[in-house]
Amino acid sequence: MTAKVDLENVLAKMRDPRKGLSDEVFHFIRKVTPLINVDLLIQRNGRTLLAWREDEYDTGWHIPGGIIRFREEFQSRIDAVARVEIGATVESDAAPCNIAELREHDRGHFISLLYRCSLTSELDPVRMHSGEGRPANGALSWIEGLPKDFYPAQLFYRDWLEGKR
Structure with a gap:
């Protein structure tokens, strides 16, 4: 079988890429091309809203974000991230305040x-971490500065969390 036939078979099995990719297709694509994601910087009273993340790559607090889907507008992904990752709605600036690149990571x-972004609805109190024990995956917390257990792949945001930008 030629490579072209193999790729055609993969495409034939792929559902609508505007709705996301299967894990198998996603893991292939992330190995051969850069992916673009939006991250939501939500700050209030000197604190940043962070979400707890545990996955096969690492563990820690991170700025909520998500990969832009095929033919999706930036604002649509921002809205989807707010809904899925923090259970709220937001207003965002029209343009990003920072662009960063992560090249040398297993992800x-x-x-x-x-x-x-700024919240336009209340956060679900059930999603908020109590501060006791290890957070559940996806738990939220308002955190001042850079937490010691920050998700390593997002360390390029250090200055934003430490108030230097």
Whole structure:
């Protein structure tokens, strides 16, 4: 079988890429091309809203974000991240306040667009970490500065969390 036939078979099995990719297809694509994601910088009273993340790559607090889907507008992904990752709605600036690139990581090659956002709805109190024990995956917390257990792949946001930008 030629490579072209193999790729055609993969495409034939792929559902609508605008709705996301199967894990198998996603893991292939992230190994061969950069992916673009939006991250939501939500700050209030000197604190940043962070989400706890545990996955096969690492563990720690991170700025909520998500990979832009095929033919998706930036604003649509920002809205989806707010809904799925923090259970709220947000308003965002029209343009990113920072663009960062992560090249040398097991997750792949990412171009991250950081958008300043403000909440337009209340956060679900059930999602908030109590401060006791290890957070559940996806738990939220308002954190001042850079937490010691920050998700390593996002350390390029250090200055934003430490108030230097």
